[in-house]
Amino acid sequence: HQPAVTAPIIGPRTMDQLDAAVRALDVTLDADALARLDEIFPGRKTAPENYAW
Incomplete structure (x- = not known):
């Protein structure tokens, strides 16, 4: 669906x-x-908007 999405690192x-x-x-x-x-x-915005919650 989103080829640029990567997998999370679990611990x-x-x-x-x-x-x-x-x-x-x-x-x-x-x-x-x-x-x-x-x-x-x-996923189309650039920082800092990407990280604004």
């Missing part, structure tokens, strides 16, 4: 935390969810 302390993080790989967002995320985080 689990326990196997349970690692298992929970790995399960996130099975999550698939539908087109509506992806469109909404694109509205919230358009």
Whole structure:
């Protein structure tokens, strides 16, 4: 969907935390969810607007 998006770096302390993080790989967002995320985080702005919450 967004070829420039990279993967997060996770830092689990326990196997349970690692298992929970790995399960996130099975999550698939539908087109509506992806469109909404694109509205919230358009990715076309430059700093500092990108980092303004």
